[in-house]
Amino acid sequence: MKYLLDSVAMKKIDEYSIKTTGIPSVVLMERAALSVSSFVEKLAYNKKDSGKKDISICVVCTKGNNGADGLAAIRQLYLHGYKTLVYEAGRKEPGTDEYELQKNIIKNLEIPFECAVQDNILPLDEYDFIIDAMFGIGLSRDVTGVYAQIIDEINRVSAVKVAVDIPSGLSAGIVQVSNKKVKADYTVTFGFDKTGMVLYPGRKYAGKVIVSDIGFAVSQDNVQKILENNPARMIEKKDILMIPEREADGNKGTSGKVLIAAGSRSMGGAAFMSAQSAYRSGCGLVRVFTHENNKNALLTLVPESICDTYNDKNSNCDELTKWCTWADCIIAGPGLSVSGQSEEIVKCILQSGSDATLILDADALNIISENEEYYEYISRYKGKVIMTPHVGEMSRLTGKSVGQIKGNSVETALCYSKEHGVICVLKDAATVVCDHDNIYINTSGNCGMATGGSGDVLTGVIAGMMCAGFDDECFAAALAVYIHGCAGDMCRKNQGIFSMKAWDIAESLSTVFTQNNTDYN
Template identity: 40%
Template sequence: MKQIVTGGQMKFLDDYTIRKIGIPSLVLMERAALSVYQALLEEKFPLKKVLVLCGTGNNGGDGVAVARMLHVTGVSADICILGKKDHYTEEMRKQVNIAENYHISFVKNAVPAEYTTIVDAVFGVGLSREVDGIYRDTIEALNRSEARIMAVDIPSGISADTGKVLGCAVKADVTVTFAYEKAGLLFYPGASYAGKVRTADIGIYKLPRNDFELSVLRCEEKDLYRIPERKPDGNKGTYGKIFLAAGSRDISGAAYLSACAALRTGAGMIKVHTREENRQVLTTMLPEAMYSFYDDEEIKKEQIQEGLTWADVIGVGPGLGTGQQAEDILYTILAEGGKPLLIDADGLNLLAGRMEVLTQYPAPILITPHLGEFSRISGVSVKEWKEAPLYLTRRFAQKYHLTVVCKDSRTVISDGSEEIFINTSGNSGMATAGSGDVLFGILMGLLAQGLTAKEAAPLGVYFHGMAGDLAASQKGEYSMIAGDMITQTTEILKKRGTVL
């Protein structure tokens, strides 16, 4: 797991390192600047003529120090400072003083088009409001230039918390970020503005994970070892039994994709409860599953109860529909399930406006809404969510005692505790029908094999994104379809034993 920080957390850590640990601020700044200087060389930036664009805060101070490092190695580097002298931080003032002693050239109205490389050191994690005026004009001119752009810590104009563009922002080729990845570099559009992100250790104190009041994390490839090991003496009961209520009169695909993904992830057995119309197609396409069917008659509760008693894990929702029968099935499960429960799609649509019924359920619940569904069940608009994705996802999880997987290009996962996850695997090829059903199947499969909802959710989402990335590498983002992701889960699980 990789630790991510918000802007506020980074400021706290800077401060802690300086005041409590005792490393002087200028030492940190020197290391920060050196890491940017090294990145300029390693990433082969064209250093014929460099402009370092600085703000008045410590991000600007980093920039002035980078200009000095370039200057002393014979590179022609101009410094342009936006903002007034009386706004300089103490460190910025000292850096400017050093640069003046080196007779580095300061320019007033820099023309970005004249430079081969531009270093963006206007705003870092201290960006506090919308960018406008001279800042906006300069950033727009910089984005129009053909120069390669290196951002210091975070592209100026990007919110370090949400990845939002505050007015306008620098479009960088490479960003060197200090100590920790900032959440705003992972969320879109920030992730697109950052280009390639390099994280540099500059001596900031590494707070133990448990000491963060709110710990933002992301999975990485080595976390795949958390998928439960296969036991040599295991039988199909060992790997879990799933009861899945999915599909409706005209929809069989969602049931197929989620059931198939669960089996491909390693679940022992699955029983699909679905409409009679799906009998032929499902039993032909997935004979490995077991089935119980219902028709136009009233829902037979005993049939469902039997499945619930047999199962270790229950899933409800994919393609279920929102009619009376679907509602009866959902409420039977809520009343009688009593086992770890996953709810997606129509299961969630049916719950809109009455989410509090979930608080009565005696076992853990994991829900997987996309943003539209999240909006329906929470009353939070998509726009509001984008302003505070971590906070709003966590608050919702806490309110209803759930594990919430809020699906988007960067999915956010929270069980309401002090650990919250952002997922960074995956690509736009996954915005294809049935992709969410595959995720649902993967999550059911992981729970069936014994992971808790909190363990399974970030791992399953990461795993699903990896499957999407492999599918994209084979079929391309345009042509990949949900079934390709199931095929690729096989390849990822083969890797499980080789990571770590």
């Protein structure tokens, strides 16, 4: 896992490194600048048809420490023989001490220097590379005036854009404050990934992110000693190796028993995909409780599954209660529809007395949004409860608009989790998984996964991780989301973004697990 930090956390790390440990700020600045200049040089080297003198590089900066990083980087590039320009934006007042130090060196070296004037912005068409060093991670206001005009100019031209630490206009935290943002091709960020560049829309503006170690006296291993609150985290590929090994003398019963209450008269596919992905994710026994219309298709598509049914006249809740106490994990909702009968099934599961982990998805969430008394049943449920809404379902559950949720997905998921005592998996392009103590933001997956049934596959993967033997269910749920995204990324390579189906994602799960073992074992 890797920590994702915002501006407040990074300020504490910066202060700890400088004031407590004694690392001079100028040392950190030179290392930060070197990471940017060396990366730009690496990109420039790939322009085989050009020599250094033919490659032009412009740094756009303001008078803060981010601008100072940019000045140091352009100075290093100038001394390496590149054609360079400094383009400064800002009022006439002096900048920070670090900025004025770097600016003085620039002047002593007679590096070309221009100042921005509102409504008369210097065209940047002639530059091969633009280093964006205007605003760093501390930005807390909207970008207007000459700064907004410069951002428009940077985004207009075809030069390769490299952002210093974070694209200008983008916030490092969970909420974006500016409508103007540099759309970088690359971002060289310092020390840690930033939360705002992992969430959307920030991820679209950051481009390819390179995390550079510039010598902070804080690492991934000891960051929590410096920070008061638990920062957000993201799962990495190697974390798949944390899945507990099966006992050599285990059996299908000890590998996890899953009950899936899914599939109505006309929507059987959700049950099939949840069952298939649960088996592909390591579950030993999968029992599907579905409408009788779906039985033959289920046993054809997933012959390993056990099938129990209900029909239009009988919800068969006595049998359902029995299987709830049998299960280690229960999925309720995929394709269940919203009706009096489906409400009865969801209520039966919540009141079953089971201590199994319960995953509430799809129509179970729609039922809860229309019946607030179900929250009381959730609060009395014996096992852990995981709720997996997409933003539309979360809108129905909370009364917030989709725009409000997408604009602050972390806070929305966290508040909902705390209010109802559940693990919340808020599904979106950057899915957020949280409980009262932990926040995970997912980085795997792609837009091709926005297809019918993809969420049903995810419920099965979550069930698999719940049965794997983790002590921390929130981490297990986050790992499941990451694995699901990896399967989608594999489908992107094999089927393409436009052609992948949810069944393809389920079938790719086994390759994700196998490939990961090959990579790391």
